[in-house]
Amino acid sequence: MKRSRMAVIIALVGVMCAACAGGEEVQEPTQAVEEPDLTSETSSEPMVQDQPVASYYQDNCARCHGENREGKNGPALLPDSLSRDDAYYLDIIRDGKRGMPSFGSKLSDQEIQILIDFLRTEP
Secondary structure (H helix, E strand, O other), rough: OOHHHHHHHHHHHHHHHHHHHHHOOOOOOOOOOOOOOOOOOOOOOOOOOOHHHHHHHHHHHHHHHHOOOOOOOOOOHHHHOOOHHHHHHHHHHHOEEEEEEEOOOOOOOHHHHHHHHHHHOOO
16 A cells, blocks of 8 residues: 555656646746837827816816906916016916916926916917
């Protein structure tokens, strides 16, 4: 009986070794991960908070500054009415002023600059 157990154990060890040594190495399939190309534009219009800057303006600024930036209860934001340098407008948009709410917690300085560039174009 000892002999038959020993034979079974040896046979099992042999089968296990053969399975490990004789088989091909199994590799997990790899999936190509596409990284976004940040150097090419995905839209013809600059983006602010994942939407075109004009849409961002309509959703967040038009209520006070007008759909066509002509002004309402906030001042007009047309190129002719923007007489100060970009740094001035960046500070106001980021930090707020009088009735103007601050957007510094929502927008990066780069996004604010995109918005300022938009305001300096004709509607």
